[in-house]
Amino acid sequence: MNEMIITREAREARLEGMGCRRKRVEDIRFTQGKGNYVDDIKLPGMVHGDFVRSPYAHARIKRIDTSKAKALPGVLAVLTAEDLKPLGLHWMPTLAGDVQAVLADGKVHFQNQEVAFVVAENRYIADDALQLVEVEYEALPVLIDPFHAMDADAPILREDIADKKTGAHGPRKHPNHIFEWTVGDGAATDEAFAKAEVTVKELISYHRTHPSPLETCQCLASFDKIKGELTLYGTFQAPHVIRTVASLLSKIPEHKIHVIAPDIGGGFGNKVGAYAGYICSIVASIVTGIPVKWVEDRMENLSTTSFARDYHMTTEIAATKAGRVTGLRVHVLADHGAFDACADPSKWPAGFFNIVTGSYDFPAAHLAVDGVYTNKASGGVAYRCSFRVTEAAYCIERAMDILAGKLGMDPAELRMKNFIRREQFPYQSALGWEYDSGDYHLAMHKAMDAIDYPALRAEQKARQEAFRRGETRSIMGVGISFFTEIVGAGPSKNCDILGVAMFDSAEIRIHPTGSIIARMGTKSQGQGHETTWAQIIATELGIPADDITIEEGNTDTAPYGLGTYGSRSTPVAGAAIAMAARKIRNKAQMIAAHLLEVSEYDLEWDIDGFRVKGNPERSTTMKEIAWAAYHAPPSGLEPGLEAVNYYDPPNMTFPFGAYFCVMDIDVDTGVASTRRFYALDDCGTRINPMIIEGQVHGGLTEAFAIAMGQEITYDATGNVMGASFMDFFLPTAVETPKWETDFTVTPSPHHPIGAKGVGESPNVGGVPAFSNAVNDAFGFLGATHLPMPHYPWRLWQTARQLGV
Ligand code: PCD
Numbered sequence: 140m141n142e143m144i145i146t147r148e149a150r151e152a153r154l155e156g157m158g159c160r161r162k163r164v165e166d167i168r169f170t171q172g173k174g175n176y177v178d179d180i181k182l183p184g185m186v187h188g189d190f191v192r193s194p195y196a197h198a199r200i201k202r203i204d205t206s207k208a209k210a211l212p213g214v215l216a217v218l219t220a221e222d223l224k225p226l227g228l229h230w231m232p233t234l235a236g237d238v239q240a241v242l243a244d245g246k247v248h249f250q251n252q253e254v255a256f257v258v259a260e261n262r263y264i265a266d267d268a269l270q271l272v273e274v275e276y277e278a279l280p281v282l283i284d285p286f287h288a289m290d291a292d293a294p295i296l297r298e299d300i301a302d303k304k305t306g307a308h309g310p311r312k313h314p315n316h317i318f319e320w321t322v323g324d325g326a327a328t329d330e331a332f333a334k335a336e337v338t339v340k341e342l343i344s345y346h347r348t349h350p351s352p353l354e355t356c357q358c359l360a361s362f363d364k365i366k367g368e369l370t371l372y373g374t375f376q377a378p379h380v381i382r383t384v385a386s387l388l389s390k391i392p393e394h395k396i397h398v399i400a401p402d403i404g405g406g407f408g409n410k411v412g413a414y415a416g417y418i419c420s421i422v423a424s425i426v427t428g429i430p431v432k433w434v435e436d437r438m439e440n441l442s443t444t445s446f447a448r449d450y451h452m453t454t455e456i457a458a459t460k461a462g463r464v465t466g467l468r469v470h471v472l473a474d475h476g477a478f479d480a481c482a483d484p485s486k487w488p489a490g491f492f493n494i495v496t497g498s499y500d501f502p503a504a505h506l507a508v509d510g511v512y513t514n515k516a517s518g519g520v521a522y523r524c525s526f527r528v529t530e531a532a533y534c535i536e537r538a539m540d541i542l543a544g545k546l547g548m549d550p551a552e553l554r555m556k557n558f559i560r561r562e563q564f565p566y567q568s569a570l571g572w573e574y575d576s577g578d579y580h581l582a583m584h585k586a587m588d589a590i591d592y593p594a595l596r597a598e599q600k601a602r603q604e605a606f607r608r609g610e611t612r613s614i615m616g617v618g619i620s621f622f623t624e625i626v627g628a629g630p631s632k633n634c635d636i637l638g639v640a641m642f643d644s645a646e647i648r649i650h651p652t653g654s655i656i657a658r659m660g661t662k663s664q665g666q667g668h669e670t671t672w673a674q675i676i677a678t679e680l681g682i683p684a685d686d687i688t689i690e691e692g693n694t695d696t697a698p699y700g701l702g703t704y705g706s707r708s709t710p711v712a713g714a715a716i717a718m719a720a721r722k723i724r725n726k727a728q729m730i731a732a733h734l735l736e737v738s739e740y741d742l743e744w745d746i747d748g749f750r751v752k753g754n755p756e757r758s759t760t761m762k763e764i765a766w767a768a769y770h771a772p773p774s775g776l777e778p779g780l781e782a783v784n785y786y787d788p789p790n791m792t793f794p795f796g797a798y799f800c801v802m803d804i805d806v807d808t809g810v811a812s813t814r815r816f817y818a819l820d821d822c823g824t825r826i827n828p829m830i831i832e833g834q835v836h837g838g839l840t841e842a843f844a845i846a847m848g849q850e851i852t853y854d855a856t857g858n859v860m861g862a863s864f865m866d867f868f869l870p871t872a873v874e875t876p877k878w879e880t881d882f883t884v885t886p887s888p889h890h891p892i893g894a895k896g897v898g899e900s901p902n903v904g905g906v907p908a909f910s911n912a913v914n915d916a917f918g919f920l921g922a923t924h925l926p927m928p929h930y931p932w933r934l935w936q937t938a939r940q941l942g943v
Contacts, residue, residue, distance in 0.1 A: 150746045155685065156678030157892065160829040163670045165402075165663075174402040177357045180372050182430040185359070186215055188420050189265035190439070191255040191272045193247035196283075196514040196857020197294065198276040200245055200254070208257060208271040213264035215427050217272060218256040218419060220244040228418055230299075231388060234411075234636060235488065236307025237317070237479035238299070239517060241415045247276070248296055248477030249516050250859050251442045256419040258431055281514050281857040282315065285451065285474035288511035289313040296477060296512045307479070308488040308510075317479045317510035322493045323570050328505035331466025335457035339542045341924050345530045345906075347449040347474070347515070347851045350522040351869060352664070354404025355440040360420040361430035368395040369424070373417060375400040375692075376410040377702025378662055380636055382694045384413050389421060400692035406664035407841070408520035409445050411482045411704045416444075442862040445482070446515070446851055447522030449474040450492075450530040454538045462548050464557050467504040467569070469495055469534060473519075475510050481519030482704070483526045484634040484641060490526025491625045491791075493570035497535035498579050498623045498795060499557040504569035514857045523841055523902035525626040525705040532622040536907035540619070540914060541923055550911070551592060554621050555583055565888075572625060574793045575887050575895075577821070582883045583621060586797035586819045589881060592617075595801060603919045612807050614920075618800035618912025622904040626896035627710025627792045636701060640787065643711035644698035645719040647676060648781040651769040653762035654686040657716065660700010661708040662692045666898060667830045668708065672716055674826050675892065679720035680727075681747030681761040698783055706794075706896030709826070710887070715786035717891040722782035727764045730780075733773035734759050792887045792895035796820040798904045802912040806943050809935030811847065811913060813876035818904065822897035823886045832880050835901045839878050842905025844870050846913075848930045868930070917941065 155161045168174055205217040220242040223229035230238045243254045255272050259265035280294040287293055293315055295301050301314040308318035332338060358373035369391050375381045378400040386393040403410065416433040423431040435444065450471055457466035473489060475481060483490040489508040496504050521527065539557075543550040558579040559566045566574040595617050602615045631640035644660040657676055661668060673687035691697060700712060724744065731749040732739035735757055742749040750758035768780040801815040818835055825831055848868030852860045861867045886893025906927075913929045914922060920941040926933070 147746060154677040154681065154683050154747065156674050157824065157826050159674060159827065161670055161674055161684060161827055163667045163830065165667060165669045176354060176402050176404060177359060177372050177374055178434055180359055180401065182359065182361055185430040185432055186258055186260055186427070187262045187265050188256050188258045188423055188431050188433045189262060189269055190253045191257065191269050191274065192251040193243065193254050193276070194250065195247055195276050195278055196250045197279040197281045197296070198247050199279060200243060200247065201275040201277055203255060204273040205255060207273065208268040211264065211268050211271060213260040214257065214268045216258040216423060217268070218242065218423065223422060226422065228388060228422060231413065231418060233478060233480040234485070235479040235481040235483060236485065239478035239480050241418045246298065249514050250857050251439065251516070253415040256423065258423045258427065283513055283515070283853050283855060283857055285472050285511050285513055288315040288513055296514060315512045317475055317512060318488045320488045320508045321506065323505035324503055325505045327503040328466045328468050331503045332455070332457045332468065335465060336460045337458045337546060338455060339538065339545050340453070340455040341538065341541050343452045343454050343534050343537050343924065344926060345448045345450045345452070345533050346927055347446050348522065348845050348849050349441050349446055349851055349867065350407035350409040350520065351441060351867065352405030352407050352409050355435035355437065356410055356414060356416065356444050357434040358417050358420050359430060359432040360424040362424040362428065364428050367391070368397065369421065370397045370399065371421065372399045372401060374403050374410045376406045376662055376664060376704050378692055378694050379660060379699050380639065380702060381413060383639065384637070385421065388418065398694040400662050403662070403664040406704065408447065408482065408522045408704055410664065411520060411702070412445060412480060414444050437864060438862050441851065441867055442859045443516050445518030445520040446476065447518065447520050448530060452530065452534045454534055456538055456542050458542060458546070462546050462553050462556050464499055464501055465503065467496055467501045469506045471508040473508055473510045474513050474515065475519050476513060476515040476517040478517040479510060480517040482521060484628050485636060485638070486633065487526060490521065490528070492527040492531045494528055494572060494623065494625045495531040495535050496568050496570055497532065498559060498621050500559045500563065501569050506570055515853060521705055523838055523899045525624060525628065525899055528624050529903045529906060532903045533907050533910070536620045536622065537910060537924065540911050544918060544923060550619050551583070551587060554619065555580060573790060574623065575790055575889060576885045577623065577793060577795055578883065578885050579621065579795065582795065582797045582819055582821055585881065585883060586799060586817060590799050590815065590817050612805060614804050614806060614916045616802045616804065616912040616914070616916025618802065618908040618910065618915055620798040620904045620908035620911060622907070623793055623795040624900055624903050625791045625793055626706035626899065627788055628705050628707050629791055630789060631787045639701065641701045642785050642787045643700040643707070643715050644783065644785045645712060645715040646698045646781070646783040647719045647723060649723065649765045651766055653682060653765040655682055656688045656690065658690045658697040659712050659716070660698055661703040661712040663703060666703065666708070666834070667827070671826045671830055675713060675716045676720050679717055680723060698785070706898040709894050709896045710792045710890060711786055711788055713894055714788060714891045715784045718786055719782045719784035722784065723780055726780065727761060729776060730764045730767050730773060731759050734763065734767055789889050792823065792890060794820065794822045794895040794897060794900050796900055796904045798908040800908040800912040802916060804913070804916050804934060806938040809931035809933065809938065811929065811931070811934060815879065816876050817879045817881065818901060819881040819883065820897060820900050821883045821885050822900065823884065823890065823895040824893035825882065825884065826894060831897050834898050835880050836878050838899065838901025839905045840870055840875050842902045843876060843909060844868055846906045846909035846927055846929060848928050850928050
């Protein structure tokens with residue numbers, strides 16, 4: 140085809156760059172069963188590891204006898220803490236600055252804790268051998284309720300650190316206390332409350348739940364004794380961090396460790412940390428010289444690796460009678476389970492919970508968080524949330540509704556009265572963040588128009604009257620959530636993981652014929668990076684996205700990056716990609732000047748190449764430039780066309796959204812049905828609108844699950860309830876509501892392409908929208924705050940308690 144007759148629109152369109160609803164390239168293999176997951180990888184001679192786990196939540200281990208298990212044909216080894224001790228690997232450091240038992244060392248601290256690791260020819264033999272390991276326990280008193288963790292007579296859980304007066308985050312008040320973290324101006328906040336015309340106070344709990352990705356955590360460790368090298372395949376959201384940690388723990392030099400994260404079937408924060416299964420597989424492979432695979436089953440996943448939430452937030456707002464907020468005071472009791480293994484940037488014991496002032500202009504605020512140990516599994520991962528942001532959003536969005544109720548004011552009106560205004564950005568929050576950009580009023584108005592808010596309130600009023608007259612047994616709630624997130628961890632000035640600054644990276648190479656391979660420090664678990672990263676490069680470099688291969692997850696080839704979680708990939712790696720591409724474009728401009736025989740300053744970029752300013756007929760494409768870079772580079776210029784960028788973001792990005800949930804609840808059955816769910820998201824510049832919609836659908840489905848049923852509870856003796864899909868609510872297409880999505884675009888001023896993260900927003904904003912809808916429905920019957928999750932039995936009970 141003659142290049143001359145191709146329109147600019149056509150040239151632009153064939154790039155499938157930013158803004159294009161490009162179809163996900165990874166789906167070609169995923170939908171045809173051609174994905175390559177850890178369990179698809181089979182190495183010659185590979186054997187399997189499996190754990191003996193504690194039936195007790197708190198017990199002393201009197202004796203472990205592995206002889207019968209070892210005698211079973213097909214069993215290669217049985218490891219206990221005693222075997223790991225000489226290697227110094229029976230305990231491991233956690234991301235939160237605590238230590239965690241790899242295999243129980245004299246004591247178990249939660250039900251299903253790892254006690255011994257059996258290695259056998261196959262999983263069946265390993266499972267038989269588990270039953271033959273004899274462990275004698277002496278049960279100890281169990282601590283389940285975090286509100287009693289610091290009682291004078293509470294059982295002391297962590298004997299290993301019982302005498303330590305300080306932990307990783309400062310002084311400890313009790314042997315079961317982990318840390319106290321305070322932020323904000325206490326005196327100014329007290330003053331706001333002293334002067335307040337109206338105050339509200341409520342204990343808002345966000346229950347314990349679990350990310351439960353479809354693929355559980357797993358790994359395959361293969362140690363080559365001859366080369367002294369370790370290859371570790373695994374479901375890692377942060378492969379480079381795992382390599383560094385594995386090197387520090389095993390003392391194998393980092394260049395002799397090859398970490399490979401192949402396709403991953405969902406992460407949701409579950410696959411950020413390092414688990415006992417990884418350490419034991421590595422040790423077992425070193426000991427046996429054979430590759431060892433470990434694959435968690437569903438119950439192990441739900442009950443041992445990484446819970447989420449378990450935050451108990453006593454929340455107070457001070458306000459004027461006219462509904463202007465003047466102060467916010469929050470105390471959080473954070474149940475961290477038996478070890479503090481929260482996956483947060485090192486300096487942040489409660490993650491970014493100090494985003495709790497939300498979208499509102501609070502002149503004063505104060506926050507205190509106490510972390511405590513209990514006999515529950517450890518973790519505290521950011522399940523679809525940037526480090527405790529979802530807890531913060533739930534806290535403030537519920538509290539704003541409670542305040543609206545007390546003031547007798549419409550909750551949408553109360554929010555709009557207190558929004559940070561457009562002209563206040565960049566906005567300094569009372570708890571220490573600088574919000575980059577936003578237009579909250581615009582988003583709220585758009586959302587309210589889209590759902591016809593006044594009509595919904597009128598309908599609700601009519602329904603309440605009909606209910607009172609006994610004409611209907613169905614009540615109606617409108618749940619509003621206007622959330623602000625903080626994603627893109629993060630600037631090296633305040634974010635690191637075990638000392639490694641949280642930058643991210645991209646390496647782009649253009650081949651002589653003009654196609655590209657690019658590698659990133661991030662790792663998709665289903666987000667579609669292979670599709671979207673190519674779109675950024677396509678726009679920046681004028682090479683069609685289809686001619687660009689994106690690779691992630693192999694630490695030998697990818698530049699060092701901190702991985703994918705906390706919706707950080709777009710804010711951090713997305714920026715690195717644009718910056719690396721711009722380095723290439725600068726060099727390409729010099730080559731173009733040489734080809735066109737003009738000064739580089741006489742050139743301007745135009746979609747897919749450079750043209751001479753004022754003389755657009757004279758131009759050269761990126762493809763031609765690539766060939767020249769390898770074929771005849773201008774003298775004095777290095778041949779080749781590639782660049783690496785390590786991007787240290789100057790700030791986080793602050794996406795936001797306006798969500799509305801319309802719900803009908805049958806008071807005789809407790810069944811809640813979501814009639815409408817409208818989600819408006821603003822994530823700045825949108826790379827792929829179709830992928831964003833998919834992200835929002837997925838996140839809302841998880842939010843629905845959490846708000847309406849999903850939870851992990853424990854009985855009084857520490858038995859974990861809800862550790863299988865019989866009890867743990869995972870919605871299918873049958874239960875899932877229909878989602879309506881919408882958007883506004885407020886670019887981030889500091890991000891090279893103006894993009895903010897979006898992956899977690901729907902979860903962060905979705906949970907309060909559902910919960911507020913339930914509370915709003917019951918509000919006219921006298922309820923102020925109903926506990927989550929709002930499953931039918933509980934709603935039915937609520938109706939009874941309210942006398943209807
Ligand atoms: N985007 C676009 N645009 C914008 C933004 C974004 O387009 N503006 C797109 C991108 O590119 C991608 C996605 O979207 O693809 C996402 O992104 P972001 O937001 O950046 O994020 P990331 O980092 O990548 O990712 C992460 C997230 C998270 S965090 C989570 S949970 C989840 C989400 O993601 N996960 C998951 N989503 C998802 N999906 C899937 N499928 N799977 C999974 O697993 Mo965490 O912290 O971990 O808890």
